[in-house]
Amino acid sequence: MSDNKTYDPYESFHKLSLLWEKQINDFIFLWTNNKEFVKMTNAGTEFHSRYLETLKKNQEALASVLNLPTKSDVTNVANLTIQTEEKIEALEEQIWELQDSVKSQSKEIESVVEVSKEIIKLTKQLKTELVKTKKELADTKSLHAELQEMKFELLKLNNFKDEFDDLKGLISKERTVEPVLTGTGSAK
Amino acid sequence: MAMATETPIKNLIPESDYEKEANRWNNVLKALTEPEPKMGHTPRAEVWRKNKSVLWHYPSKQRKYEIPLFFVYSLFNKPYILDVAPKTSVIEGLTNMGYEVYLLDWGAPGYEDKKIGLDTYIDKYLRTAVKRAIRHSGVNEITLVGYCLGGTIASIYASIADEPIKNLIVATVPIDFQPFIGPDKWAEGLRQGDINIDHFIDVYGNIPPKMVEGMFRAIGAPVYFSNYTMLLARAHDHRYVDKWRRMNKWTLDQVPFAGEAYRQLATELFKENKLVKGELIIGNKKADLKNIEANLFVISGSRDNLVLEEQSKPIMDLVSSEDKTYVVVESGHVGLALSGLFAKIVDQWASSRSNQL
Numbered sequence: 001m002s003d004n005k006t007y008d009p010y011e012s013f014h015k016l017s018l019l020w021e022k023q024i025n026d027f028i029f030l031w032t033n034n035k036e037f038v039k040m041t042n043a044g045t046e047f048h049s050r051y052l053e054t055l056k057k058n059q060e061a062l063a064s065v066l067n068l069p070t071k072s073d074v075t076n077v078a079n080l081t082i083q084t085e086e087k088i089e090a091l092e093e094q095i096w097e098l099q100d101s102v103k104s105q106s107k108e109i110e111s112v113v114e115v116s117k118e119i120i121k122l123t124k125q126l127k128t129e130l131v132k133t134k135k136e137l138a139d140t141k142s143l144h145a146e147l148q149e150m151k152f153e154l155l156k157l158n159n160f161k162d163e164f165d166d167l168k169g170l171i172s173k174e175r176t177v178e179p180v181l182t183g184t185g186s187a188k
Numbered sequence: 189m190a191m192a193t194e195t196p197i198k199n200l201i202p203e204s205d206y207e208k209e210a211n212r213w214n215n216v217l218k219a220l221t222e223p224e225p226k227m228g229h230t231p232r233a234e235v236w237r238k239n240k241s242v243l244w245h246y247p248s249k250q251r252k253y254e255i256p257l258f259f260v261y262s263l264f265n266k267p268y269i270l271d272v273a274p275k276t277s278v279i280e281g282l283t284n285m286g287y288e289v290y291l292l293d294w295g296a297p298g299y300e301d302k303k304i305g306l307d308t309y310i311d312k313y314l315r316t317a318v319k320r321a322i323r324h325s326g327v328n329e330i331t332l333v334g335y336c337l338g339g340t341i342a343s344i345y346a347s348i349a350d351e352p353i354k355n356l357i358v359a360t361v362p363i364d365f366q367p368f369i370g371p372d373k374w375a376e377g378l379r380q381g382d383i384n385i386d387h388f389i390d391v392y393g394n395i396p397p398k399m400v401e402g403m404f405r406a407i408g409a410p411v412y413f414s415n416y417t418m419l420l421a422r423a424h425d426h427r428y429v430d431k432w433r434r435m436n437k438w439t440l441d442q443v444p445f446a447g448e449a450y451r452q453l454a455t456e457l458f459k460e461n462k463l464v465k466g467e468l469i470i471g472n473k474k475a476d477l478k479n480i481e482a483n484l485f486v487i488s489g490s491r492d493n494l495v496l497e498e499q500s501k502p503i504m505d506l507v508s509s510e511d512k513t514y515v516v517v518e519s520g521h522v523g524l525a526l527s528g529l530f531a532k533i534v535d536q537w538a539s540s541r542s543n544q545l
Contacts, residue, residue, distance in 0.1 A: 008205075008208075010212075010417075010420050010421040010423075011421050013417055013420070013421065014414065014417040014418055014420070014421040017413060017414045017417035018414050018417075021409065021411060021412065021413060021414045024411045025409045025410055025411055028410045028411065029371060032371060032374075033371035033372065033373045033374070034373055035373055035376075035377065035382065037373070038373055038374055038376075038377035038382050038383060039377070039382055041383065042377070042382060042383045042384060045383075045385070045387075045388050046384070046387060046388075048388075049387040049388045049390075049391045049392075050387075052391045052392070053387075053390075053391050056391065071299050074299075074300065075299055075300040075302075078298070078300035079300055082238075082239050082300075085238055085239065086238075086312070089238065089316065093319075096323065
């Protein structure tokens with residue numbers, strides 16, 4: 001097995017480096033993790049900030065005399081661009097809202113058109129039915145007239161029947177009178 | 189007899205694998221001299237831009253979920269760590285899984301942005317970006333995904349949002365600023381007023397990137413060189429070298445931090461811990477986490493040496509959400525995004541909450 005082993009010191013070197021790194025960082029941690037260091041850092045930062053502030057003020061003063069734009073001037077211009085961007089954005093959102101309302105309105109219009117189509121269809125149907133009804137009414141009228149005629153005919157027939165009955169009565173009356181006349185003659 | 193004396197000496201001298209060594213030094217040379225690797229390969233389109241911030245849209249390969257994911261990244265670093273390399277990219281993974289992804293890149297603030305505070309970032313940038321994303325995707329709801337400080341910003345926004353946020357996912361998120369991983373006397377000094385950064389911020393405008401980097405170094409490891417020895421030890425593996433180079437580029441690629449936002453972060457969040465107390469005011473609204481009713485998913489890394497688990501966990505008790513999940517994964521602060529593992533974890537939770545098509 002030992003014959004297959006090759007020379008590779010890098011892994012050990014890496015492990016060693018991890019160890020060194022940890023030791024150095026632990027040392028830094030112990031060195032810096034105290035109130036004194038924190039206060040010293042703050043004082044250093046404050047000093048650095050004041051130095052930079054003075055430098056900037058002098059720069060601004062010099063640039064103003066020389067009539068040169070500074071980073072602050074560029075910042076102001078950039079802020080105007082951002083403001084414009086925001087306004088365009090607001091307008092774009094308003095256009096969206098308008099688009100949405102137009103869409104919803106056109107949808108409503110479409111539904112109204114659909115309903116109108118239905119109404120037209122229904123009206124046409126009703127019209128056809130009305131024509132039919134009119135025709136039927138006319139038929140009914142003619143039927144009524146015929147019925148009236150029939151009624152009249154029936155009335156006439158009734159009258160005829162009465163007359164016929166009268167005649168029948170008269171005939172039967174005549175038949176009963178005749179034997180009485182014959183008997184009186186033979187007794188003389 | 190001659191053989192007997194030769195063998196032990198031969199055994200004592202370890203053999204060198206010349207091919208391996210050639211690869212090692214070749215890759216080290218490449219890492220030091222070749223141009224930096226290209227990041228952000230997933231196809232994307234710009235949806236909206238304001239000042240230096242850009243809202244990007246990463247379309248899904250084949251859309252499977254209705255509700256899109258909206259990523260909010262930290263203000264300290266650049267968000268391309270979420271799309272760091274093919275196959276391990278978080279965003280690529282999620283688009284392949286069928287999610288529409290949006291990412292708000294805050295951009296690098298310039299001197300003119302020194303007045304941008306957390307409230308401006310949330311009210312004027314994040315809110316507008318979310319509105320744009322909702323309109324762009326044509327849906328009625330959205331899932332917010334916040335990473336690191338982006339998670340804090342996403343949580344603050346979710347507590348004051350009028351927009352329909354269905355799910356809130358936060359990873360390695362500092363919510364409670366009382367626990368601190370750095371030197372305790374520093375934290376004490378800042379809280380007791382022994383350190384005053386106001387004057388410094390006023391003069392500088394923004395916190396320069398080198399100082400942001402220095403701040404993180406000071407908290408974790410002021411002296412840091414083991415990454416280079418690690419590279420040397422594993423340089424024979426070209427895949428590791430590629431990963432190392434990407435990670436190294438991202439770590440050194442810091443952005444300036446807007447002065448006003450930094451002041452708020454240091455004073456209102458770190459010093460006064462207002463978010464946990466429900467006293468933070470954003471615009472004219474109180475950012476109380478109990479206003480959050482969205483489904484909540486919180487992820488912490490067990491090996492996170494920047495944001496402690498105790499800093500993330502309190503959000504679970506502070507929100508009003510009925511559906512809330514907390515998980516701890518075997519990962520570091522950046523490893524979650526760097527390995528692409530984050531995509532799988534997000535998908536496991538979000539797939540049943542994103543309206544499958």
